[in-house]
Amino acid sequence: MNLMQLPCAHGIPPVSGRLRVTPEDFVVREWLGFAADGEGDHWLLTVRKRGANTHWVAKQLGKLAQIHPRDVGYAGLKDRNAVTEQAFTLPVRSAMTDWSGVTGDGFEVIRAERHRRKLKRGALRGNEFEILIRDFTGEIASLEGLMERIAALGVPNYFGPQRFGNDGSNLTRAQRWFGGDIELHDRFERGFALSAARAAIFNDVLAERVNAGSWNLLQAGDVANLDGSNSVFKVDALDDTLTERCRIQDIHPTGPLWGRGELASQADVAALEREVAQRNAVLSEGLARIDMDQERRSLRLHVSDLSWSVETDGLRLRFRLPKGAFATSVLHEILQDAFAQGHLEADEE
Incomplete structure (x- = not known):
């Protein structure tokens, strides 16, 4: 089986263009499905990262807190070549007493709240995506019809x-x-x-x-x-x-x-x-x-909250996927050679 040559369900993709010219072209926001408890023995941090993978950020947070990396919790993996927002937990008993505005190489803490539990792998509902396809070409009528089919029928x-x-x-x-x-x-x-x-x-x-x-x-x-x-x-x-x-x-x-x-x-x-x-x-x-x-x-x-707009820079897509799903599965139906253009994540459990 050719890993890049998988059949499309909705016909030949009507769009051509370029993915991920810059990290800002691929934005992922983690969707936990719950809010911080407001109390407890952990910090629940929302971290925005750019050009850094999840393991790296977890290790840097652990160094700042002077704790073992295994005490840093996170729900899923997010790609390096993107701008992503995801949650991490760290014990309150650490060298850091105030996480507000903390920054490091490729990341910044944008929210810090108290929480009762350490985040475990898979403890999320899904991810929200905002993806820009640059140098976009394609017929608007064909694209509009395809988006309606994807919303109604889903994608493989x-x-x-x-x-x-x-x-x-x-x-x-x-x-x-x-x-x-x-x-x-x-x-x-x-x-x-x-x-x-x-x-x-x-x-x-x-x-x-x-x-x-x-x-x-x-x-x-x-x-x-x-x-x-x-x-x-x-x-x-x-x-x-x-x-x-x-x-x-x-x-x-x-x-x-x-x-x-x-x-x-x-x-x-x-x-x-x-x-x-x-x-x-x-x-x-x-x-x-x-x-x-x-x-x-x-x-x-099931592709939720699907929307799109043609802008000066290209075609912008927005949608939400459950955990364990791949944005490339959606792009594969829309964009020619989407699988071959590279590793688009937010993968994971």
Whole structure:
């Protein structure tokens, strides 16, 4: 499978242009889904960063507070080549008593409030994006129609190219590890390799269903996902209620995040997933040997609060995505060569 050549669901993208000419062209605001408690043993900081990744900022905050980096909490990873706003927590018991206006190399604290709990990975609802496509060309009428379809129907929930590493290095590492060519002892390298392997199989299954026109339609044998949650249930048979709930994006069909154990899907859906796993046998068999269970991920991505405007500098897009989703999955339907133009994040759990 070519990681950059995945089928689009809404036809040929009508827009051409350039992404990320400057970090300010790609703005991400983390959406926690909750407010600070106003009291407690932690500081909840909102940090704006530019040209710095999450690990780097967490380490710098820890140095300022004179605490171990593991005591710095954050909910998700944000890209380096962007302007992002995200939350961090640090214990009140530290060398810093006032975080207001604190700055460092590539970051500034824009809000500091007391909070009761340390932030854990995945403890967010999603991310809000504001993306500028420079040197924009395209027919406005075609773009307007596409935006309406995306709002109504969603987009395929592909893992973006950043999940696979530069030039697919994470996936290559997984293939070599599972094939017995190398050993991976570093837990971060192992984690990246496992994530890339699961993402590759998932994207392959999703591409098959995009080609078949069933990526956003429930089938008997599917496992459905409740929008905006991790809740899933089996679809033994279709009825009008399930069909309507899927149409309005309340529920979505899912694909496999491969691991040990039996597939939750059934019938033709399971047959397709096994066929894809077999043609990616090195990955699927390797994942089955690892202590990871089968999981499910929505095949469809619900794009919320989608708006756009043509400005002097180009085409500006604004939208909100749930956690674990990739902005590139939206851009892939809009912009020609979006996947190939680079690593656009805000990824992550």
